[in-house]
Amino acid sequence: MNTDVQRDISTVSLLLADPSHAARIAALHHIVFRSETPSSAIQDLLSDSGAMAFMATSAGAKTLVGYVMGRIAGDDAEILWVGVDTPWRKCGVGSLLLRGFERAAANVDVRRIVFEVAVDNEAALALYKKAGFDRVGTRDGYYQRSDGDQVDAAVLAKAVAKS
Numbered sequence: 001m002n003t004d005v006q007r008d009i010s011t012v013s014l015l016l017a018d019p020s021h022a023a024r025i026a027a028l029h030h031i032v033f034r035s036e037t038p039s040s041a042i043q044d045l046l047s048d049s050g051a052m053a054f055m056a057t058s059a060g061a062k063t064l065v066g067y068v069m070g071r072i073a074g075d076d077a078e079i080l081w082v083g084v085d086t087p088w089r090k091c092g093v094g095s096l097l098l099r100g101f102e103r104a105a106a107n108v109d110v111r112r113i114v115f116e117v118a119v120d121n122e123a124a125l126a127l128y129k130k131a132g133f134d135r136v137g138t139r140d141g142y143y144q145r146s147d148g149d150q151v152d153a154a155v156l157a158k159a160v161a162k163s
Contacts, residue, residue: 007087007088007091008091009091009092009093009096011058011059012056012057012058012065012088012092012093012096013056013057013058013061014054014055014056014057014096014097014100015054015055015057015061016053016054016055017046017053017054017055017067017069018046018053019043019046019047021046021055022039022040022042022043022046023039024055024064025039025042025046025053025055025064025067025069026038026039026042027039027064028064028066028067028083028085029042029067029081029083031085031086032083032084032085032086033081033083034146042069045069045071045080046069048071050071050072050073051069051070051071051072052069052070052071052072052077052101052104052105052108053067053068053069053070054067054068054097054100054101054104055067056084056088056093056096056097058088064085065084065085065088065093066082066083066084066085066088066093066094066096066097067081067082067083067097068081068082068083068097068098068100068101069081070101070113070115072105072108072110075109075110075111075112076110076111076112076113076114077101077105077110077112077113077114077160078113078114078115079101079113079114079115080115082094082097082098082124084097089123090123094124094127095127095130095131098127098128098131099131101113102131102158102160105160106160106161106162109162110160111159111160112157112158112159112160113133113157113158113160114136114155114156114157115155115156116139116142116153116154116155116156117153117154117156118142118143118151118152118153118154119138119151119152119153119154120151125154128156131158132158133156133157133158134156134157134158135154135155135156136155136156136157137154137155138152138153138154138155139152139153139155140152
């Protein structure tokens with residue numbers, strides 16, 4: 001995490017993520033989600049033929065500021081993670097990642113994007129609502145917090161417009 005970088009969305013580029021980026025994504029994933037997801041698990045996902053992932057980078061691709069990872073399953077694309085480095089939040093990086101994922105999904109004839117988000121994650125829910133996602137269900141006790149508490153997940157979906 002580099003807090004000295006000027007946070008200007010015009011300096012951010014989207015790059016297609018592949019297995020060679022797993023360690024960088026895992027490092028940011030750990031910061032964003034305080035999760036010990038190993039880079040080998042992320043590398044395995046990125047190696048899957050149905051994977052779709054992008055990195056948001058700044059400073060000529062040197063600084064990873066966010067990522068989105070998902071997979072295609074039939075007519076649906078499921079977003080697994082959207083992560084944005086703390087100093088880059090509320091700068092438009094999350095919206096940029098979602099738009100890139102949606103465009104890529106449209107190019108492979110996906111009809112709908114779905115994913116889950118904790119019902120108490122107000123910032124994420126606001127981002128997804130702004131991006132046109134609707135709540136279509138709830139998964140009771142879907143997330144297990146480090147303190148043992150369980151939190152419901154809102155199931156969100158958005159139809160994908162053909163390109």
